[in-house]
Amino acid sequence: MECFSIKGGVPLHGEVTISGSKNAAFPVMAATLLTDEPCVIRGLPELSDTRFMAQILASLGAQVRFKNGTLAIRAKKIRGFADYDLVRKMRGSICIAGPLLARLRQVRISLPGGCIIGARPIHLHLKGFAALGAKIKIEGGYVDAAAKKLVGATMFLGGRAGSTVLGTANVMMAAVLADGVTVIESAACEPEIVDLADFLNVMGANVSGAGSPTITITGVKKLHGAEHEVIPDRIEAATFAIAAAATDGEITIKHARADHLRAVIDKLNEANVSVKRSGGNLVVRRQGVLKPVDVTTLPYSGFPTDVQAQMMSLLALAPGISIITERIFESRFMHVSELARLGADIEIEGPSAIVKGGRPLSGAPVMASDLRASAALVIAGLAAKGTTQVNRIYHLDRGYENMDAKLRKLGARIRRVEEQT
Ligand code: EPZ
Secondary structure: OEEEEEEOOOOOEEEEEOOEOHHHHHHHHHHHHHOOOEEEEEOOOOOHHHHHHHHHHHHOOOEEEEEOOEEEEEOOOOOOEOOHHHHHHOHHHHHHHHHHHHHHOEEEEEOOOOEOOEOOOOHHHHHHHHHOOOEEEEEOOEEEEEOOOOEOOEEEOOEOOEOOHHHHHHHHHHHOOOEOEEEEEOOOOOHHHHHHHHHHHHOOOOEEOOOOOEEEEEOOOOOOOOEEEOOEOHHHHHHHHHHHHHOOOEEEEEOOOHHHOHHHHHHHHHOOEEEEEEOOEEEEEEOOOOOOOOEEEOOOOOEOHHHHHHHHHHHOOOOEEEEEEOOOOOOOOHHHHHHHHOOOOEEEEOOEEEEEEOOOOEOOEEEOOOHHHHHHHHHHHHHOEOEEEEEOOHHHHOOOOOHHHHHHHOOOEEEEEEOOO
């Protein structure tokens, strides 16, 4: 298996261009199933997960060509049954359920497995489908949803952690061809939901309120083919900003949306890191000694859970006590024990991690566990003295396009090598 070998201590300098958003890609790619006409989606990140999503769409019968970040697709004739193994492997594929239900009035999909960060239930997705008139059956690890007709309805999709991002996406897509008006209350407000609504409207749908907790969808008869470019990946942008701050460097981040990063920029400023807009780019620079800050992850526009691990790596370097509280997932602290191997002093107290920052980190072999925890370990390795080997970096390749090449371009001494067993 491949790993990253990182020689830390080099401040990052230069320019990095952010790829398209992985979490915008899945719903937008799935939305192409809503029409039998050709669609073109541009600016997609070339990741194992996006290639996998393209494979799933092809397995449903769509004609698919995915090359150099562009998906050309025509879902002329499709079936409502996604291969059990394909869907179970990647949670993001759950968002094919809504479009298949809307287009075919029936869908059979495997229950997405939980993953290392939590149980990942989908009851809110199913609550939305049922509100539109679908009959739901769960057996043998599959979900069957079927409806003679989908009728617009008002529903509340708030759950234990506030809203659900893919649940909101799924129900929006199920509702665009329903009879009448659907109102989703306690909808997710993430930029990826706004991006999906933009694409649906270009296809001829009638979606308003995306980005707010109340989204209104007026059903239409048919959607036509369309072209779309996905938004930049705000989580990747945050990851590189934090890497620059952790290594005491200065970088310019191109193709990033500052308006999608307000909570992250606010916390970085509080930690004594400047993030300035300059001609559509972001210039990130630490302004002296890092300061400890308290962070709580929340639904958008709060601090994103997908940046929690990376922020922990930074705060391990900030002299003083920082408290990081994870409110979205039940077990998203897998990176803590690995950061401790690099010398970080972090104690978990229920949903919070108490970070006693300021001790210098020193390199060691560490194990990646989930996508964002892996990014946190890379950041810590870049800041640590000596060599850090991050194993199982296939987790990273799922969500970061050419991360090592981008980091090398910023001066990092990072190599992709075979894992020494
Ligand atoms: C999306 O996952 C993202 N993935 C996640 O990013 C992100 O962490 C998450 O939103 C929260 O922002 C994609 O977009 C592909 P949720 P999603 O439904 O939609 C609970 C990454 O690293 N919940 O918003 O699956 C759930 O258990 C990934 O890029 C229910 O209780 O997340 C969680 O505690 C990781 N019932 C909370 O809501 C449901 O029916 C948020 O989950 C659905 C969710």
